[in-house]
Amino acid sequence: MNALYSLLFVFLLVLIPLFGVDAAHMRTFFGVCIPTTAFIIFLLGFVYKVITWGRSAVPFRIPTTGGQFKSFDPVLFPQNKLDCPQTGAQTFFRMVLEVFAFRSLFRNTAVSLHEGKDHPVVAYKSSKWLWLFAITFHYSFFIVALRHLRLFLEPIPFFVNGLEFVDGILQIGAPVMYLADVGLVAGVLLLLGRRLINSRINYISYASDFFPLFLILAVALSGIYMRYYAKVDVIAIKELTMGLVTFHYVVPETITVSFFVHVFLVSTLMVYFPFSKLMHFPGVFLSPTRNLPNDTRAKHHVNPWNDPKIKAHAYADYEKQFGVPMAEVGLPLDNPENGKAPEEEA
Amino acid sequence: MSDIPKADELFKSIDYNPPATGWMDTPVDFSPGNWCYPAKPEKMEYMESKLPGLWGPAREWNPGEADWKLPSNWKEIVVNGFRERLKKFRTLQVFMDICVRCGACADKCHFFIGSGDPKNMPVLRAELMRSVYRGEFTVAGKILSKLTGSRVMEEDVLKEWFIYFYQCTQCRRCSLYCPYGIDTAEMTMMARELMHLVGLNTNWIMEPVSNCNITGNHLGIQPHAFKDIVDFMVDDIEEVTGKRVKAPLNEKGHEILFITPSGDVFADPGIYTFMGYLMLFDEIGLDYTMSTYASEGGNFGSFTNNETMKKLNAKMYAEAERLGCKWILGGECGHMWRVVHQYMDTMTGDTQWSGMTTPKSPITGTVFETSAATKMLHITEFTADLMKHNKLKLDPSRNDHLRVTFHDSCNPARGMGLLDEPRYVIKNVCNNFFEMPVGTTREQTFCCAGGSGLNTDEIMEIRLRGGLPRGNALRYVQEKHGVNTMACICAIDRATLIPLADYWAPGVTITGTHELVANALIMEGESERTMDLRQEPLPGFEDAEDDWTPPNMEDA
Ligand code: SF4
Ligand code: SF4
Numbered sequence: 001m002n003a004l005y006s007l008l009f010v011f012l013l014v015l016i017p018l019f020g021v022d023a024a025h026m027r028t029f030f031g032v033c034i035p036t037t038a039f040i041i042f043l044l045g046f047v048y049k050v051i052t053w054g055r056s057a058v059p060f061r062i063p064t065t066g067g068q069f070k071s072f073d074p075v076l077f078p079q080n081k082l083d084c085p086q087t088g089a090q091t092f093f094r095m096v097l098e099v100f101a102f103r104s105l106f107r108n109t110a111v112s113l114h115e116g117k118d119h120p121v122v123a124y125k126s127s128k129w130l131w132l133f134a135i136t137f138h139y140s141f142f143i144v145a146l147r148h149l150r151l152f153l154e155p156i157p158f159f160v161n162g163l164e165f166v167d168g169i170l171q172i173g174a175p176v177m178y179l180a181d182v183g184l185v186a187g188v189l190l191l192l193g194r195r196l197i198n199s200r201i202n203y204i205s206y207a208s209d210f211f212p213l214f215l216i217l218a219v220a221l222s223g224i225y226m227r228y229y230a231k232v233d234v235i236a237i238k239e240l241t242m243g244l245v246t247f248h249y250v251v252p253e254t255i256t257v258s259f260f261v262h263v264f265l266v267s268t269l270m271v272y273f274p275f276s277k278l279m280h281f282p283g284v285f286l287s288p289t290r291n292l293p294n295d296t297r298a299k300h301h302v303n304p305w306n307d308p309k310i311k312a313h314a315y316a317d318y319e320k321q322f323g324v325p326m327a328e329v330g331l332p333l334d335n336p337e338n339g340k341a342p343e344e345e346a
Numbered sequence: 347m348s349d350i351p352k353a354d355e356l357f358k359s360i361d362y363n364p365p366a367t368g369w370m371d372t373p374v375d376f377s378p379g380n381w382c383y384p385a386k387p388e389k390m391e392y393m394e395s396k397l398p399g400l401w402g403p404a405r406e407w408n409p410g411e412a413d414w415k416l417p418s419n420w421k422e423i424v425v426n427g428f429r430e431r432l433k434k435f436r437t438l439q440v441f442m443d444i445c446v447r448c449g450a451c452a453d454k455c456h457f458f459i460g461s462g463d464p465k466n467m468p469v470l471r472a473e474l475m476r477s478v479y480r481g482e483f484t485v486a487g488k489i490l491s492k493l494t495g496s497r498v499m500e501e502d503v504l505k506e507w508f509i510y511f512y513q514c515t516q517c518r519r520c521s522l523y524c525p526y527g528i529d530t531a532e533m534t535m536m537a538r539e540l541m542h543l544v545g546l547n548t549n550w551i552m553e554p555v556s557n558c559n560i561t562g563n564h565l566g567i568q569p570h571a572f573k574d575i576v577d578f579m580v581d582d583i584e585e586v587t588g589k590r591v592k593a594p595l596n597e598k599g600h601e602i603l604f605i606t607p608s609g610d611v612f613a614d615p616g617i618y619t620f621m622g623y624l625m626l627f628d629e630i631g632l633d634y635t636m637s638t639y640a641s642e643g644g645n646f647g648s649f650t651n652n653e654t655m656k657k658l659n660a661k662m663y664a665e666a667e668r669l670g671c672k673w674i675l676g677g678e679c680g681h682m683w684r685v686v687h688q689y690m691d692t693m694t695g696d697t698q699w700s701g702m703t704t705p706k707s708p709i710t711g712t713v714f715e716t717s718a719a720t721k722m723l724h725i726t727e728f729t730a731d732l733m734k735h736n737k738l739k740l741d742p743s744r745n746d747h748l749r750v751t752f753h754d755s756c757n758p759a760r761g762m763g764l765l766d767e768p769r770y771v772i773k774n775v776c777n778n779f780f781e782m783p784v785g786t787t788r789e790q791t792f793c794c795a796g797g798s799g800l801n802t803d804e805i806m807e808i809r810l811r812g813g814l815p816r817g818n819a820l821r822y823v824q825e826k827h828g829v830n831t832m833a834c835i836c837a838i839d840r841a842t843l844i845p846l847a848d849y850w851a852p853g854v855t856i857t858g859t860h861e862l863v864a865n866a867l868i869m870e871g872e873s874e875r876t877m878d879l880r881q882e883p884l885p886g887f888e889d890a891e892d893d894w895t896p897p898n899m900e901d902a
Contacts, residue, residue, distance in 0.1 A: 058436045060693075062529070065759070066522055068763055072714045072716055073712075105525040109453075113362075120818065130449075200453075200464070201447075204469055206494050207493040283443060284526050286436065296720075312660035312663075313560070322569045329569075329570040329574065
């Protein structure tokens with residue numbers, strides 16, 4: 001149901017520019033106003049959210065440790081430097097692997113129950129599907145996004161050209177097919193399929209989990225349509241995009257509606273981004289269980305809101321309360337008075 | 347325990363297919379057995395007098411009844427408390443925002459594995475909070491409601507929290523697998539802080555908390571009784587070894603303060619571990635004292651809120667100062683060490699007295715830079731160092747009747763990274779050591795299902811369900827290698843693993859690591875050992891049991 005709503009909603013989103021551009025002749029609106037506004041909302045929303053996170057305190061260091069910590073004897077008990085980092089550099093590498101290789105996800109296992117011979121068996125096997133789907137999706141998305149830089153930069157940086165060359169290296173079709181395009185569509189479909197078919201994942205999925213997938217799929221498909229089928233006027237598009245970044249807005253007449261659909265969907269994605277789970281992208285850098293060294297026993301850290309008024313129950317009170325029986329069994333007392341039974345005082 | 351199904355019946359009842367109704371529409375089971383008893387009002391009144399404003403109204407109430415007697419402004423309290431904590435804990439703020447519901451954590455929780463209840467998937471457990479976060483604090487959530495998984499705070503929601511945040515042992519296994527390190531244990535802590543504000547709590551946590559504050563230990567053992575118990579153990583040690591060991595209590599002027607969970611003083615088999623400490627310290631002539639005032643390492647405050655955690659923790663440094671100790675040695679305890687390692691210095695470092703120094707073993711001279719800030723050392727680090735320097739005379743064959751495996755407690759494993767030291771110690775004193783299957787040990791270890799205040803009998807079925815993964819791994823090595831003993835370094839484990847093993851792997855005994863050490867320890871001038879600390883015959887002395895004479899009568 002959630003999936004259906006999301007799909008429907010994305011269809012509606014496609015219809016808006018489809019009719020808007022043709023019927024209402026709002027080319028400047030869809031070509032300039034919408035993407036510019038969307039980009040501003042994206043930027044402000046993104047920054048706002050990250051600042052909100054940053055302003056929230058990190059009172060305690062609570063890294064999840066995934067291996068042996070630094071011990072008194074590094075030879076006898078070798079530290080797992082990546083999963084239980086103790087220095088800034090080690091933590092940095094842990095994060096690099098987390099961000100670029102999805103390392104925690106790589107660990108994933110799947111549990112299953114079996115009837116053993118005479119007792120039940122719980123089995124765990126490595127399950128790297130999610131990792132594979134996710135990494136295909138994210139890297140493809142990343143490459144496709146980078147490739148788009150050619151539209152916004154003049155001269156085109158060498159790495160963008162290089163990337164394009166490698167991405168199209170298989171030389172299939174004309175214009176050459178990009179691997180990242182295939183990867184992106186495949187990645188989205190696999191992630192979607194997983195959400196639809198795996199009953200447990202389906203159970204925890206909201207419309208807000210399906211929607212971004214459908215949206216990104218629509219973005220990718222509209223882009224592919226433009227490039228391979230509609231064969232849009234790239235020169236004209238570059239004129240428009242360069243106009244956007246240099247604030248000299250032009251909307252060339254030769255640009256066809258498929259471009260406006262693509263731009264509208266991308267704009268929606270930008271607006272949606274900061275208010276959704278897509279913020280996991282900056283979030284992964286700020287996760288206190290991963291981005292802190294495990295050194296709390298060795299180094300002092302400050303909790304900004306530590307309350308110095310909270311004190312231990314005073315020993316003096318303890319001795320007052322239990323002094324008599326303590327004295328009876330010969331436990332030493334700070335104040336011998338406490339050891340006297342009340343009747344002796346009299 | 348009569349109404350608890352047999353192990354194979356329970357196993358067959360597990361179904362991983364989610365119910366037909368969405369999770370927000372699936373009612374929560376409030377039948378007895380699903381929750382722990384609420385705290386007695388007098389305990390709450392006492393805590394309110396010590397840390398005002400954190401506990402809500404003290405009252406008699408029953409989770410099985412409809413009326414939980416919440417304060418009339420309960421919603422305001424919870425929502426405001428939530429808002430406040432979003433600013434105070436980046437974990438909470440970030441983890442509310444970035445979960446993508448990928449489900450990688452879903453089947454990592456032992457409670458889910460053993461129950462199939464979707465709300466025991468860490469992702470849904472945290473969603474119980476996230477849904478409220480979206481509904482109360484985000485614009486998108488306010489507009490789009492259920493479609494995006496948001497809802498406002500209602501009494502039903504709070505009741506659901508009570509059930510499921512007291513069905514999480516804060517073991518952090520889920521966090522290890524989450525691509526963003528989302529730590530549901532941390533969410534559980536936050537949810538519990540919020541529930542405490544309106545007086546939703548459990549007695550098995552609150553009674554220990556209040557006891558720890560008054561008497562220094564969670565069982566409420568008063569100082570004279572504490573001394574009696576220790577004396578009793580000294581007698582038992584003499585019976586086994588022929589030696590009378592020292593057991594200094596509350597003495598000033600010693601170098602080291604030793605603090606262990608009070609579970610070791612009270613309950614079988616913890617007491618044997620405690621005897622192990624005493625024998626070891628006596629043998630190496632350690633200059634130490636224990637304290638009746640700081641007689642609890644386990645910090646039950648960590649199951650309530652950070653203020654209480656801090657208050658209870660502070661007594662460690664307070665006592666070190668009063669007694670003039672230079673550093674603290676800590677016994678085998680799980681959540682004690684999570685607190686010592688991750689929170690102690692940040693919370694109470696400023697109360698450390700100037701005479702404290704980085705722990706240095708007086709026997710080997712090793713300086714433990716790893717604990718330079720807290721001045722507190724884990725006993726397996728200390729003992730491993732002794733063994734490395736050959737400072738102990740050991741006869742591992744005395745443990746030859748034991749085929750041992752090691753259970754990593756969640757807290758030292760995933761909250762600290764203490765994995766190899768205990769293994770090293772055990773391997774030095776046991777000839778037969780076997781690891782449980784990969785994926786169930788070290789950082790991937792499975793919880794005993796009784797941590798974080800769930801070690802109570804009224805929820806035994808939930809504990810046994812949660813114990814399935816650990817129990818099953820144990821059963822595996824029991825069959826494959828004939829394992830008959832599971833060692834651990836946590837007092838809660840020593841208590842909770844017993845029913846777990848009886849249920850899932852009958853025939854396996856639970857032991858502390860220093861019990862094994864003490865059994866193998868050859869003490870200067872000891873009489874021939876014919877029995878272990880449990881006063882059961884050692885291998886080769888089985889028959890001697892019948893015509894055994896106490897050591898002090900041998901000459902007569
Ligand atoms: S693994 Fe992390 S991101 Fe994925 S569902 Fe669980 S908590 Fe959310
Ligand atoms: S912390 Fe442990 S008990 Fe709690 S949800 Fe995670 S895996 Fe389950």
